[in-house]
Each structure stands twice: as structure tokens, then as C-alpha cells.
Amino acid sequence: xxxxxxxxxxxxxxxxxxxxxxxxxxxxxxxxxxxxxxxxxxxxxxxxxxxxxxxxxxxxxxxxxxxxxxxxxxxxxxxxxxxxxxxxxxxxxxxxxxxxxxxxxxxxxxxxxxxxxxxxxxxxxxxxxxxxxxxxxxxxxxxxxxxxxxxxxxxxxxxxxxxxxxxxxxxxxxxxxxxxxxxxxxxxxxxxxxxxxxxxxxxxxxxxxxxxxxxxxxxxxxxxxxxxxxxxxxxxxxxxxxxxxxxxxxxxxxxxxxxxxxxxxxxxxxxxxxxxxxxxxxxxxxxxxxxxxxxxxxxxxxxxxxxxxxxxxxxxxxxxxxxxxxxxxxxxxxxx
Amino acid sequence: xxxxxxxxxxxxxxxxxxxxxxxxxxxxxxxxxxxxxxxxxxxxxxxxxxxxxxxxxxxxxxxxxxxxxxxxxxxxxxxxxxxxxxxxxxxxxxxxxxxxxxxxxxxxxxxxx
Numbered sequence: 001x002x003x004x005x006x007x008x009x010x011x012x013x014x015x016x017x018x019x020x021x022x023x024x025x026x027x028x029x030x031x032x033x034x035x036x037x038x039x040x041x042x043x044x045x046x047x048x049x050x051x052x053x054x055x056x057x058x059x060x061x062x063x064x065x066x067x068x069x070x071x072x073x074x075x076x077x078x079x080x081x082x083x084x085x086x087x088x089x090x091x092x093x094x095x096x097x098x099x100x101x102x103x104x105x106x107x108x109x110x111x112x113x114x115x116x117x118x119x120x121x122x123x124x125x126x127x128x129x130x131x132x133x134x135x136x137x138x139x140x141x142x143x144x145x146x147x148x149x150x151x152x153x154x155x156x157x158x159x160x161x162x163x164x165x166x167x168x169x170x171x172x173x174x175x176x177x178x179x180x181x182x183x184x185x186x187x188x189x190x191x192x193x194x195x196x197x198x199x200x201x202x203x204x205x206x207x208x209x210x211x212x213x214x215x216x217x218x219x220x221x222x223x224x225x226x227x228x229x230x231x232x233x234x235x236x237x238x239x240x241x242x243x244x245x246x247x248x249x250x251x252x253x254x255x256x257x258x259x260x261x262x263x264x265x266x267x268x269x270x271x272x273x274x275x276x277x278x279x280x281x282x283x284x285x286x287x288x289x290x291x292x293x294x295x296x297x298x299x300x301x302x303x304x305x306x307x308x309x310x311x312x313x314x315x316x317x318x319x320x321x322x323x324x325x326x327x328x329x330x331x332x333x334x335x336x
Numbered sequence: 337x338x339x340x341x342x343x344x345x346x347x348x349x350x351x352x353x354x355x356x357x358x359x360x361x362x363x364x365x366x367x368x369x370x371x372x373x374x375x376x377x378x379x380x381x382x383x384x385x386x387x388x389x390x391x392x393x394x395x396x397x398x399x400x401x402x403x404x405x406x407x408x409x410x411x412x413x414x415x416x417x418x419x420x421x422x423x424x425x426x427x428x429x430x431x432x433x434x435x436x437x438x439x440x441x442x443x444x445x446x447x448x449x
Contacts, residue, residue, distance in 0.1 A: 199376070211429070214373045218366065220403070223377055243352055245377045245400045252354030 001025050003333045005326075006086045006094060008078050009102035011039020012315055013307025013322040015061040017100045018070050020326035026333060029071045029094070031078055031086065037062060039104055045134040047315055048171075048178040049205040057315065080275035083302025097336070098302045098329045101286065102322065103272070105263040105308040108157025108165065116156065116259055121231040126156075127172065127260045130179050139186055143235065147190050147255035150183055151239055152176045153226050154196040158262030167283040169262030169312045173200045176260045177210050180219045183258075193220045193254070195241055203314060222250065229257055263312040276300055286310050296325035302336070304329045357405030365402065365436075365443050372399065372436050374429045381423035381433050387416045395423060395433065402440060411444040 003026050007014045010032030018028035030037065044054035065072065077089035086094045110118035110126045118124045122142035125133075133139040141147055154176050158169040173196070180192045199221070201207040213219045224241040232238050236253045243250040265284030273280050277300040279287040286309050289297040296304050306325035307318040366373055379396050387393045393416035402410050414437060423433040 211374050214375075215370050218370070218373060220373075240351075243400070243404065246352070246397055246404065246406070248401075248406075249351040250354065250404070251351050 001330075001333060003027065003097040004029065004095070005098045005100060005329055005333075006031060006081070006096040007100045007102055007306075008081065008086065009039065009104055009307075009309070010034075010037035010072060010074070011102065011104050011307065012041050012057070012061065013104065013309070013318045013325075014039070014100070014102035015065050016319045016322035017102055017304075017306045017326045017329075019061075019064055019068065020323045021100075021329065022068050022070055024326065024330045026330055027071075028100075029073065029096075030065070031076050031088070031094075032072065032074045033077045035075050037065065037072060037074065040107075041315070043128060043131055043135070045131045046178075046182075048174045049203065049209040051178075078272070080272065081303075082276055083300060097333055098304065099276075100304045100306050100322075100325050100329055101272075101276075101278075101298070101309050102306040102325075103266055103268075103309050105285075105312065106266050108163070108169075108261040108264050110156055110259045110261050112163050113156055113160075113259070115228040116153070116226070116257065117229045117231065117237070118259055121229065121237060122235055123237050123255060124229060124257045124259065127152075127175055127179060127258060130183075130258055134182060139183065141235075141255055145255075146187055147183075148187075149191045149193075149252070149254045150180075150187070150256045150258065151193045151195060151226070151237075151252075151254040152180055152258040152260060154194065154199075154260050155225065156259040156261050157264060159197065165262060165264055165283075167285075167312070168200065169264075170200065170202060171312060171314050172260040172262055173198075174203065174206045174209065174314075176258075177201075177206075177213045177219075179258065179260075181209075181213050181217050184217045184219060190255075191220065192217075193222055193252075195222050195224055195226050195239075197223070197225050203316075224250065226257075263308060266309075269309075276303055278303065281311070283311070285312075296321055296328050302329075302332055304332075352401075352404050352406055354404065359405045361407060361443055362403050362405050365439055369432070369436055369439055371429070371431045372403070374431060375399070376429060378428060380426040380428060384422045384426050385417075386420060386422065387418055391416050393417065395437065399436060399440065402444075407444055411441065414441050414444070417441075 010030045021028040041058045226241045237257045238253045240251045281287040288295045304325040306322040382396045421434040
């Protein structure tokens with residue numbers, strides 16, 4: 001089959017979709033905005049719930065993409081596209097027979113929640129910062145010392161109408177549990193508190209991991225959303241919340257406050273969707289044609305969705321969906 | 337000199353202050369029965385509790401407060417428990433809640449003497 005499919009986005013979803021297309025005898029081209037493939041996975045240390053190094057997954061995907069001689073265009077942004085043509089930022093036009101959209105998500109900007117002081121106070125971090133620190137092998141307070149008490153706050157930029165993010169980002173809960181365990185391993189003498197609204201352990205092995213964090217790692221879970229953080233005179237962070245299970249306000253000072261930031265829809269989803277005739281969900285993510293029988297298809301024929309461009313997902317789901325999107329594209333090409 | 341009674345008082349702060357609370361007793365309890373940490377706050381124990389249906393006793397609330405270092409009145413509250421063990425039959429996390437009740441009484445009873 002002498003057909004060409006352009007895969008927009010070279011993260012986990014894009015690479016897996018391209019691999020599957022190639023396997024099916026279709027010629028894929030990955031168009032990646034950044035200077036290298038990998039997407040968000042590049043900044044992650046280990047993956048829940050197995051503590052598998054993200055580099056293992058990413059390395060293997062990259063190795064396969066290289067081994068199968070899949071064309072990859074890096075540092076290449078997409079301005080607009082239809083199922084038959086992709087227009088790049090520099091004005092070049094690439095002809096194709098179908099498109100797999102795998103542009104992923106944007107991390108919520110924690111500084112928008114000003115009450116938590118991210119970017120204002122020392123020792124307020126995001127979950128992405130912690131992953132980077134873990135990757136570099138050094139987690140510490142701003143002054144380089146070891147934390148004695150750490151708080152992680154769930155749902156920052158998720159389930160929050162104040163910042164126009166009503167959806168649940170799904171993976172932050174398990175990331176919070178994972179990071180709490182990693183921090184406890186690094187600092188056994190520290191007390192670690194997770195402040196949550198609900199704990200949503202949706203994947204295989206997640207609930208077990210949550211229980212392990214509670215019982216084996218002695219991590220404290222407090223049901224209540226932190227209302228505000230403020231700096232103390234000695235450079236720590238004071239936080240306030242309601243301990244809703246006791247019905248009492250609660251306050252404490254901590255050495256590190258970690259904000260578990262959610263996934264939000266990319267800013268360019270609106271323009272891309274309009275140009276291609278796609279529909280967006282109220283959350284801003286691209287809506288699939290049908291949530292059950294067409295969940296990797298879009299409203300436009302010949303345009304397929306893979307990974308977190310359509311909703312927050314974990315890596316396993318993303319890889320499965322990329323395979324399904326590629327298969328749907330191949331079926332479409334056979335028919336057309 | 338006698339204090340003039342103006343007819344009002346200042347309320348004590350209700351907040352749980354984790355910077356002031358001493359978690360030593362709480363840590364001892366959790367070290368002896370780490371399974372208590374697996375509580376997910378579902379309230380099954382309290383829903384099924386006979387004492388809780390007849391008095392203000394709330395097992396979930398009392399043990400949660402103890403885990404935050406709030407021991408005031410906890411021993412007296414725990415004395416409302418009749419140790420029937422129905423809570424243990426319903427706990428979805430398999431916590432030996434009856435054992436926890438006895439442990440709390442023992443530890444906080446020590447505290448008082």
C-alpha cells in the first residue's frame with residue numbers, strides 16, 4: 001500500500017502509532033515540534049506503579065523508530081492540517097492520505113494558583129520539578145538541606161473551575177502516591193502528608209500501591225484541599241486546610257510543598273480543531289467521534305486521535321490507543 | 337483582684353496545629369498496629385457501631401484525631417466502645433478495628449496515669 005500518513009507529535013503516542021503504521025505497510029512521517037522525540041516522557045523519572053524508568057520505555061520506542069527507518073522531522077511545528085495536507089509553521093505543505101493527531105497535553109501552570117505561591121516562595125515545587133530533581137539524582141530544599149516534613153497537594157489545576165479546568169487529570173493521584181514513596185525512600189526521617197479531595201486509583205496495581213504507601217511507608221493522607229500557603233520567617237511554608245474527616249481546620253509548616261499539577265488541553269487545540277473540522281470537548285481536549293465505537297476517530301474522516309490529545313491518560317493507555325488509532329487509519333486507507 | 341466579667345470570652349482556636357501537637361503517642365500506636373494507617377475514612381465502622389448509634393461516639397473521627405496528635409477527650413470517648421467488634425467485620429481494609437480501640441485505650445490510659 002503506497003500511502004503516507006503524517007503523525008503529528010513525536011511523543012509516546014506518536015512514536016507507537018508510527019511503528020504500527022509501518023508494520024502495516026503504510027509510510028508514516030512523524031512531525032515533532034521539539035528538537036527531539038519523546039514528549040513529556042523525557043522529563044519523567046520512573047513510571048507508576050512499577051517504578052519502571054521512563055528512559056527504558058522511551059529508549060525502546062526511539063530504538064524501534066530508528067531501526068525501522070521511520071521518517072522523523074524534528075523542530076517542526078504544525079500550523080494547520082486536513083486529512084490530505086499538513087501545513088508547517090514555515091509554510092511548507094506536506095501531502096498525505098491520513099493524519100494521526102498525537103499532540104498530547106500541556107502541564108498546568110501552577111503559578112496560576114497564586115494562593116500556593118509557586119514561583120513566589122522558596123520550597124514550593126510541582127510534581128514535574130520533583131521528577132526532574134529525581135532524574136538528576138538530587139532532591140533538596142532551596143537551601144540544599146534535607147526536608148523533615150513534606151506535603152503533596154493533589155488536584156492542582158484539576159477539578160477546579162476557578163482555573164477553568166473542570167476535568168480530572170486522573171494520573172496525578174497515583175503520581176502523588178508514587179512521589180510520596182520516592183521522597184520517603186530518600187528521606188526516611190521525614191513525615192510525608194498527601195492532601196487530597198478524592199483518591200482516584202483507576203489502574204491495575206494502583207490501589208495496592210496506595211495501600212503500600214499508607215501502611216508500609218507511613219505516608220499520611222489528609223482529606224482536604226489546602227486553601228493557602230504562606231512563607232514562614234525561617235523559609236518554610238505554612239499551609240492551611242480542613243481535615244474534613246475530623247471536621248477541624250488544620251495547619252502546619254512544611255519544608256517542601258509539592259503541587260501535583262494536572263494535564264490541560266494544548267492552547268493550539270482550538271485553532272487546529274477549527275482548521276481540520278474537529279470538535280473539542282468542554283475541557284478543550286479533542287473529542288473523539290464516539291466514546292465507545294469510535295474513540296480513536298475524530299469528527300473528520302481520515303483524522304485519527306492517539307494519546308492525551310483527547311483526554312488525560314497514562315502511558316499504557318496511550319500506547320494501546322496509538323496502536324488502535326494506527327489500525328483505524330489503515331482500515332480507512334484500505335476503504336478510500 | 338477579681339476579674340471583671342464582661343459577659344464574653346475568647347474562643348480557643350479550633351485548628352489542629354501540627355507544629356505544636358506531639359505525635360509520640362500517635363506514632364507508638366501506629367508502630368504497634370500499622371494497619372490503622374490503611375484507613376480510607378469510609379465510615380463503615382461508624383455506620384455499624386451500636387455505641388455510635390446511641391451516643392455521639394464516632395470511632396473513625398476519634399482515631400483520625402489521635403493520628404493528628406489530638407488526644408484531648410479521646411480516652412473518654414473510646415470508653416463508649418463496647419468492644420463488640422462489629423466494626424471489624426465490615427472494615428473494607430481489613431483493619432482489626434477492635435484491636436485498635438483496645439490499643440488506643442491502653443496507650444491513652446497510660447498517658448493519664
